[in-house]
Amino acid sequence: LSREETDDDLLRAAASGSERAFGLLVARHIDRVRSIAKGFTGNLADADDIAQEVFLTVWRKAASWEPGAARFTTWVYRITANKCIDRHRRMRLRRWIGLEAVESVLASDDDPERTIAGRGALEIAMRAMANLPDRQRMAIVLSVAGEQSNAEIAEAMGLSVGAVEQLLVRARRALRNETEG
Amino acid sequence: MNREKFQQLLDLHGADLGRWPQAERTAAETVLADDPEMQSLFETTRRADKTVRVASRVPSSGALAAQIVASASRDGERPAFVVTPVRTVLALAGSVGIAGAGYAAAASLAAFVIPGAALDALSVFAAGGFPGAF
Numbered sequence: 001l002s003r004e005e006t007d008d009d010l011l012r013a014a015a016s017g018s019e020r021a022f023g024l025l026v027a028r029h030i031d032r033v034r035s036i037a038k039g040f041t042g043n044l045a046d047a048d049d050i051a052q053e054v055f056l057t058v059w060r061k062a063a064s065w066e067p068g069a070a071r072f073t074t075w076v077y078r079i080t081a082n083k084c085i086d087r088h089r090r091m092r093l094r095r096w097i098g099l100e101a102v103e104s105v106l107a108s109d110d111d112p113e114r115t116i117a118g119r120g121a122l123e124i125a126m127r128a129m130a131n132l133p134d135r136q137r138m139a140i141v142l143s144v145a146g147e148q149s150n151a152e153i154a155e156a157m158g159l160s161v162g163a164v165e166q167l168l169v170r171a172r173r174a175l176r177n178e179t180e181g
Numbered sequence: 182m183n184r185e186k187f188q189q190l191l192d193l194h195g196a197d198l199g200r201w202p203q204a205e206r207t208a209a210e211t212v213l214a215d216d217p218e219m220q221s222l223f224e225t226t227r228r229a230d231k232t233v234r235v236a237s238r239v240p241s242s243g244a245l246a247a248q249i250v251a252s253a254s255r256d257g258e259r260p261a262f263v264v265t266p267v268r269t270v271l272a273l274a275g276s277v278g279i280a281g282a283g284y285a286a287a288a289s290l291a292a293f294v295i296p297g298a299a300l301d302a303l304s305v306f307a308a309g310g311f312p313g314a315f
Binding site for chain 1: 194249254
């Protein structure tokens with residue numbers, strides 16, 4: 001039996017043009033990337049668009065990635081965080097100039113969890129998520145949905161560990177206030 | 182562990198003790214067993230973390246993965262060759278190695294076919310004629 005190919009192995013092969021290796025990388029990481037993007041944007045269609053952009057960037061830049069500099073997942077989550085925040089800025093501008101209703105962000109996906117858990121409490125919680133400042137939301141999503149350590153979040157967001165800890169403390173306190181009672 | 186420390190760790194690592202620093206877990210479990218106020222705080226944090234997980238939940242999408250790979254295979258923007266600092270250094274080292282090998286081979290051949298004095302003159306010319314080549 002051959003050992004399982006690591007992310008580094010696959011990325012090296014993808015950099016040489018192997019679509020098979022790239023496909024394995026996508027299959028291995030796409031759901032986590034979509035999950036982070038969905039947690040940040042609150043919208044499944046946006047999350048899927050972001051995932052496409054993220055992996056296309058991986059494909060295009062695979063040859064410039066140097067093993068050992070950072071873990072592959074840290075690199076992918078960094079791309080994901082940047083795409084999410086860029087997209088959100090564009091959306092906010094569109095809302096500001098009246099092209100998109102604020103409500104559409106929360107109302108546009110048909111997550112079955114909403115039906116199961118009941119719309120009321122969940123929507124309050126989702127709204128609390130949506131109301132978090134971008135960097136707080138990204139930090140808490142990377143921590144909880146991405147299961148990243150605080151040091152890994154710091155690397156993905158290009159911040160110090162101390163700065164990430166401040167974001168997490170504020171985000172958790174804000175969400176706790178909304179979910180209390 | 183006092184309440185302040187417990188709350189700080191809760192805010193930093195969330196309501197999953199498995200993600201707390203190993204050294205703090207036993208003390209945290211004791212606080213949780215003994216302090217109803219901290220139990221309540223822990224439970225509220227657990228609900229908040231669950232909110233994030235629910236908000237982040239996605240249905241599996243194999244079709245999207247296949248679509249991404251298909252898009253990549255049609256992608257015309259991918260550079261054929263990317264120059265990185267490591268590759269540049271390796272390429273330069275390779276060039277120097279090849280040039281050096283060529284010089285050595287030429288010198289060996291010349292030693293067979295050119296008289297000694299002419300070879301000395303040629304070496305001087307080469308040293309002056311290609312400054313920094315090696």
